[in-house]
Amino acid sequence: MRSLAATQRRRFAELRRDDRAIEGLPVRLVIALVVGVASLSVMLNMVSGVEGLAVSELDVRPAPEVTTPGEQELALTVVDPDGRPVAGATVVVAGDTARLDGVATGRTGANGTATVTVAPTLGPNREQGTLSVSIKPPAGGQYVDRRGNTRVLVVAE
Structure with a gap:
């Protein structure tokens, strides 16, 4: 064994x-x-x-998208990925290749649109430029603004 x-x-x-x-x-x-x-x-x-865990990217639809130098109003509609308007967002318009004195801000209403007054100017020997638009989403965490938004084109008359 x-x-x-x-x-x-x-x-x-x-x-x-x-x-x-x-x-x-x-x-x-x-x-x-x-x-x-x-x-x-x-x-x-x-x-x-x-x-509750998902967030949606916002975009802005400016009207008009193409404008000329001088004082005017822009209607900026903030929309979600499905094209629905978003209320309570803050839009900020700033100079990019076109110039603005400071920035213009507005808050979207129930229809998702904010109206801001801007007076863009173009630099010497410039035929066109752009204004940038950024969005501060409404409080609550459901929306974000990480990507670039539609710019407003400013064209010399």
């Missing part, structure tokens, strides 16, 4: 020579990876459906 230690040494030596487990291991890993990715995809799809 063999001792327990000798039996364990013999089994360990047999297992060390047996390479069948190594052949099946990569297949099991691939299956586990596929199942894990599928499960993660389902969970992320469920989470993205929760409205």
Whole structure:
């Protein structure tokens, strides 16, 4: 009768020579990876459906989009990705390649539109320039303004 230690040494030596487990291991890993990715995809799809966690990028639609130098009013409509107007946002118009004295600001009403008065000027020997428009989203965290917005083109008469 063999001792327990000798039996364990013999089994360990047999297992060390047996390479069948190594052949099946990569297949099991691939299956586990596929199942894990599928499960993660389902969970992320469920989470993205929760409205409280999602944020929407805002854009502005200026009217008119093309204007001339001199004092005038711009109607700036702030919209969400679906084109719906957003109330309570603050719009800021500043000079870009066209010049403004300071900045013009306005707050959107229930229809998502703010009206600001601007007096753009063009530099010497300039035929055109742009005014930049940025948006400060309403409080609440549902909206962001990370990307560039539509610019207002100023063209010499």
